[in-house]
Amino acid sequence: MMAAASDSLAQPVDLREPTGWRRSKNQIMTILMWLAFVIVLIPLGFVLVTLVAKGAAAISWQFLTNSTIPPNVLPLGTGGMGAAVVGTLEVTGFASLIAIPLGVLGAVYLNEYGGNRILAQLISFMSNVMTGVPSIVMGLFIYIIWVTHFGYSGLAGSFALACLMLPIVIRSSYEMLRLVPDSLRQGSYALGASKARVTLTIVLPAALSGIVSGALLAVARAAGETAPVLFTMLTVEQTNSNLFSGPNTTLPFQIFMNAQSAYVGANARAWGAALTLVAITFILMIAARIITSLFTRNTR
Amino acid sequence: MEEQQDQLNVQQDQEVLPKLAVPDTAPRDKFNGTAIFDVQNTSIYYGSFRAVTDVSLTVYENEITAFIGPSGCGKTTVLRSLNRMNDLITGARLEGDIHYRGVNLYGKDVSPIAVRRRIGMVFQKANPFPKSIYDNIAYGPRINGIRNKGRLDEIVERSLKQAALWDEVKDRLNKSGLGLSGGQAQRLCIARTLAVEPDVVLMDEPCSALDPIATGRIEDLMQEIKSRYTIVIVTHNMQQATRVSDRTAFYSVLRDEKSDTRTGVLVEYGSTAQIFGDPQDSRTQAYVTGRMG
Numbered sequence: 059m060m061a062a063a064s065d066s067l068a069q070p071v072d073l074r075e076p077t078g079w080r081r082s083k084n085q086i087m088t089i090l091m092w093l094a095f096v097i098v099l100i101p102l103g104f105v106l107v108t109l110v111a112k113g114a115a116a117i118s119w120q121f122l123t124n125s126t127i128p129p130n131v132l133p134l135g136t137g138g139m140g141a142a143v144v145g146t147l148e149v150t151g152f153a154s155l156i157a158i159p160l161g162v163l164g165a166v167y168l169n170e171y172g173g174n175r176i177l178a179q180l181i182s183f184m185s186n187v188m189t190g191v192p193s194i195v196m197g198l199f200i201y202i203i204w205v206t207h208f209g210y211s212g213l214a215g216s217f218a219l220a221c222l223m224l225p226i227v228i229r230s231s232y233e234m235l236r237l238v239p240d241s242l243r244q245g246s247y248a249l250g251a252s253k254a255r256v257t258l259t260i261v262l263p264a265a266l267s268g269i270v271s272g273a274l275l276a277v278a279r280a281a282g283e284t285a286p287v288l289f290t291m292l293t294v295e296q297t298n299s300n301l302f303s304g305p306n307t308t309l310p311f312q313i314f315m316n317a318q319s320a321y322v323g324a325n326a327r328a329w330g331a332a333l334t335l336v337a338i339t340f341i342l343m344i345a346a347r348i349i350t351s352l353f354t355r356n357t358r
Numbered sequence: 359m360e361e362q363q364d365q366l367n368v369q370q371d372q373e374v375l376p377k378l379a380v381p382d383t384a385p386r387d388k389f390n391g392t393a394i395f396d397v398q399n400t401s402i403y404y405g406s407f408r409a410v411t412d413v414s415l416t417v418y419e420n421e422i423t424a425f426i427g428p429s430g431c432g433k434t435t436v437l438r439s440l441n442r443m444n445d446l447i448t449g450a451r452l453e454g455d456i457h458y459r460g461v462n463l464y465g466k467d468v469s470p471i472a473v474r475r476r477i478g479m480v481f482q483k484a485n486p487f488p489k490s491i492y493d494n495i496a497y498g499p500r501i502n503g504i505r506n507k508g509r510l511d512e513i514v515e516r517s518l519k520q521a522a523l524w525d526e527v528k529d530r531l532n533k534s535g536l537g538l539s540g541g542q543a544q545r546l547c548i549a550r551t552l553a554v555e556p557d558v559v560l561m562d563e564p565c566s567a568l569d570p571i572a573t574g575r576i577e578d579l580m581q582e583i584k585s586r587y588t589i590v591i592v593t594h595n596m597q598q599a600t601r602v603s604d605r606t607a608f609y610s611v612l613r614d615e616k617s618d619t620r621t622g623v624l625v626e627y628g629s630t631a632q633i634f635g636d637p638q639d640s641r642t643q644a645y646v647t648g649r650m651g
Contacts, residue, residue, distance in 0.1 A: 173448065241485040245547070247446060249498040249554055250475030259497070264488050354488075355534075 109333050116330025125297035127312065133323035139312060139331050141297040146308040146338065148301045149212045149291070150281045153219035157280075158273045160220075161227025162262075165269075168228070169235040170257050181228075188225035196221040197286030210292040212306040218286035223276040230272020234265040263354070270350045278339045284310040309335040392419040392459075394558060394588045395440055400454035402435050404447065409435045410622040412454070415607055417558075422580060422589045424599035424630065427609030427645070432622025433592045436609075437560050440590065441477035442470040459557075475502065478551035482563040484543035486535035486550075491518075491527050494535040494546055498554035513553050521549035522579055541572025548579065552587075559583075561591040565598065577602050596646060599630060606633040608642045 075081055116134055124138025164181060172178025200218040208214070238261050246256040262269075292305035293315070309331045316328035395417040402410050410432030417423045417440075425433035435444065442463065444450040456463040463473060487494050495514040504510060514531065518524040523545045527538070535546055544564055551559055561580075565573040580589055580602050593599050599606050607627040613620050626633060626642045637643040 239485075241481060241483060242487060244443065244446070244481065245485040245487065245550075246497070248441065248443065248474055248479035248481075249501060249550065250471050250473075251501050252471050255501060260487060 106336075109329070109336060112326075113329040113331075113333030116326045117333060121327075121330055122334065127295045127307070128323075128327075130316065130319040130321045130324040132321075134326045134330075136323075139309065139327065139334060141294060142307050142309045142312040142331060143334065143338075144297050144299055145212060145291070145294075145306045146281060146310075146335070148299070149215045149287070149306065149308055150219060150277060152213070152216040152301055153223060153280055154273070154277050156216065156220040157223035157227055157276065161224050161273075161276075162231045162269060164224075164228045165231035165235055166257060166262070168232050170253070170261060182232075185225040185228040188221075189229060192285075193218075193222050193283050194285035194289075197289035200286070201289040205290055209303075210290065210305045211303050212291060212298070212301040213303075214290035215287050215306060215308070216301070218290045219280040219283060222283060222286060223280050226276040226279065227273055230275065231265070231269045234268030234272065235261060237268070238264045267350050267354050270346055274343055274346050277342065281308075281339055282310050282335065284314050287311050288314075309338075391421070393417070393457075394419050394459060395590075396457040396460075397436070397440075398455050398457075400436070400439070400452060400456055402432070402439055402444065403449075403451045403453070405449040408619070408621045410609070410624075411612065413609075413624045415624060415627045417588065417590055418605070419588050420584055420586075421604040422584055422591060422602050424603035424606045425590065425592045425609060426594075426596060426599050426606060427622070427625075428611060429594075430620060430622065431609035431611050433607075433609045434562055435622065436624075437562055437590060437592050438479075440558070440560055441479055442473050443479060445470050475554060476556055477558040477560060478554060478556035479560045479562065480544070480547050480551055480564045482566055484540060484547050484567070486538065486543050486546050488534065488536055490532045491535050491538075491546065492531040494550050495553045498550060502554060517549040517553040520552050520579075520583060521545045522575060522582075523549055539572075541568050541575065544568060544572070544576065545579070548576070552583065556587065558588045558590065561589060563592050563594060566594060573598070596634075596648075600634050603630045606630045608633060608637075608639075608645060610641050610645070 075084075120135075121138045122143060123140045125140040125144075126137040127139065127141050128137035164185070168178050168182055172181070197218045199221065200214055204214045204217060242260050242264060243256050246260045251259070287308050288311065291307065291311075293307040293311055294305045298304050298306045313328050313331045313335070316324040316331065319325065319328075393416045395415075397413055397415050397417075400410070400413045401408060413432075413436055425437060427433050438444045439452055439456060440458075440463070444452070452464060458473070458477070462468070487497060489497070492514055495517050496510045499510060499513050504513070515524060515528075518527060523542060526542060527546075535543070538546055544567075548559075548564070565576055568576070577598065580591070583589075591599075591603065605628070608625045609622050610625045611620050612623045626637060626639045628638075633642060634646050637646055
């Protein structure tokens with residue numbers, strides 16, 4: 059023992075990174091990681107650059123607000139996408155109004171109240187299954203149970219989008235609620251809080267920013283859907299600000315219709331509508347982030 | 359080597375000893391203070407697992423009662439049964455009875471919420487809420503319906519002063535409670551508990567994650583507040599028990615040879631001076647002299 063100790067004192071300790079295969083492995087993996095990062099960036103960057111390059115020319119105040127969607131043959135500069143912008147905001151907004159509260163409450167039930175009850179397991183299972191249902195099926199479903207009785211309307215579109223959003227909101231909120239440490243709940247219970255109060259004043263605020271992220275993901279997903287809208291809202295050429303009656307239209311649907319067309323003007327309008335849709339989603343994300351950060355100033 | 363061998367022998371003896379299945383709680387010294395908790399023949403189960411068996415003890419007003427014992431002896435389980443925190447664990451079940459100021463704590467029309475408003479708890483790991491320091495303290499009073507800003511300000515200041523934290527945080531009451539150091543966070547949790555003016559404060563190893571200086575502060579704090587509150591503390595640190603407590607309960611693990619199951623038992627309960635100076639049970643003696651556990 060003593061001999062070994064004095065030996066190591068005699069010559070300086072080698073703390074350099076070991077050479078050979080181990081170091082090479084480290085370098086190879088680091089390079090692969092960077093490569094993966096760059097590869098992921100390529101499609102993202104490409105989409106964004108193409109959108110701006112092809113769509114920016116179409117964007118003007120008239121394009122965003124003019125309430126008449128022109129026939130495909132007309133060149134860029136006549137009419138605008140106002141009808142689709144209004145429709146998208148209305149329909150997605152109302153769908154969020156239905157799906158987000160329901161989804162968050164469902165997740166609260168699953169995580170805080172349900173435990174191992176049959177009902178909780180059933181809801182959890184069903185929401186998992188619903189996540190995998192194609193959006194066109196949701197559209198068809200609403201078409202059969204609503205549109206065939208009450209006709210096409212923005213409301214029907216909202217219902218279809220809400221069906222689509224609900225499982226996403228439930229899943230993401232549930233995961234966020236699960237991350238709230240139990241020690242916080244216990245601390246609150248130990249002060250004499252009821253279960254409802256623990257949930258409202260401790261658990262939900264602690265999970266808020268994550269819940270908002272999940273909800274936004276659902277909103278963005280719904281705002282970009284074409285198929286459910288096709289079945290439930292038909293389309294219009296004039297702004298229909300009445301959500302509850304008459305056909306309506308959204309940006310994704312206009313992208314779909316205009317991009318298919320052989321006319322240059324229509325194609326330009328499709329790119330413009332695509333850029334508008336991305337911009338709306340982007341603004342929404344930033345606004346929600348700012349609002350959430352105001353509410354959660356002291357949570358970290 | 360020989361000493362080690364001796365220790366092993368002693369430990370083996372301890373394994374055999376538990377044939378004294380009845381906890382030896384006989385030598386209780388006389389005391390005529392008010393009994394806060396009267397625990398009688400209480401066993402606590404988690405599902406089919408019996409965590410503690412047949413505990414009987416009395417906790418007196420304005421005293422600090424320490425629960426000591428090796429890991430797994432059920433001292434925390436007993437502590438958590440005193441404000442019905444065990445109710446939150448699915449499958450937890452209690453036999454026997456616990457009276458709090460003469461009322462059966464597990465009686466039919468007793469609300470655990472009402473119980474916990476009078477009997478607060480400080481946890482092993484500081485658990486400040488992700489809110490501002492002010493909101494952490496005001497949380498309990500707000501639950502009790504206090505909305506008046508002036509009243510709340512007053513309570514926050516008083517509680518933080520009682521917990522010896524006021525001077526350190528008075529300029530940043532609106533900053534997050536998560537930004538405090540370990541010792542400060544634990545004192546914040548104590549202040550939060552005191553803010554609802556409980557009758558009893560239960561402490562579950564409140565200093566186990568703290569350095570000696572922070573520990574010393576919390577121990578001083580306990581001495582200062584004990585004239586107004588009754589404190590029950592679980593601790594792994596025997597020096598801490600001798601420093602702060604008036605009365606000590608020593609728990610141990612009883613192993614059933616046949617079924618190979620373990621359960622906690624109360625071995626001995628008495629004044630701290632007696633438990634550490636003149637233990638009546640050989641297991642207590644082995645533990646307090648550092649030969650076991």
